[in-house]
Amino acid sequence: MSETIIAKRYAQALFHIGQERSKLEEFESELRTLQEVLRNNQALYSFLQHPRITLDQKKQLVNESFQSFSKEVIHTLNLLLDRHREEILSAMVDQFLTLMNETKGIADAKVYSVRALSEGEKKRISKTFAPKVGKQTLNITNYVDRSLIGGLRVRIGNRIFDGSVSGKLDRIERELVSNK
Structure with a gap:
């Protein structure tokens, strides 16, 4: 087992x-x-x-x-x-x-950003993304990833919300390649 x-x-x-x-x-x-x-x-x-x-x-x-x-x-x-x-x-x-x-309505989230986030920013991210996954609040762990160029990548469980500049560039590249 x-x-x-x-x-x-x-x-x-x-x-x-x-x-x-x-x-x-x-x-x-x-x-x-x-x-x-x-x-x-x-x-x-x-x-x-x-x-x-x-x-x-x-x-x-x-x-x-x-x-x-x-x-x-x-x-x-x-x-x-x-x-x-x-x-x-x-x-x-x-x-x-x-x-x-689960009992408290809390989810763990990994937030990737170009720089360390302040407590206020973490609270705003929690307030924005918690309802999207049906939770009341998020426990945020912040990871600095300079390869993002800008924006955020949020991972909650198996869901990823990618609002990073590098993610947008990747999506544009895939779209251009698929439309050839």
């Missing part, structure tokens, strides 16, 4: 527990912290996946490192360790955060 499917199942189970116990916000905060720790500490990820380290040692590290986390999140982490699913830990967190974003 695909790792993404398995990660989604664990995320959905934790999400439903959070709904039942009204702890979704708490779980989200804890999982964002875990995601940041995993991104910034490759040694932890390597430790959890190392075959010579015993299950008890792995659980001890998780329990001590994340002792401030709720018992449900710790239990989920231990369950992943019990079932030797350490490799899907990051994917499970991503799936949970995706479920939270």
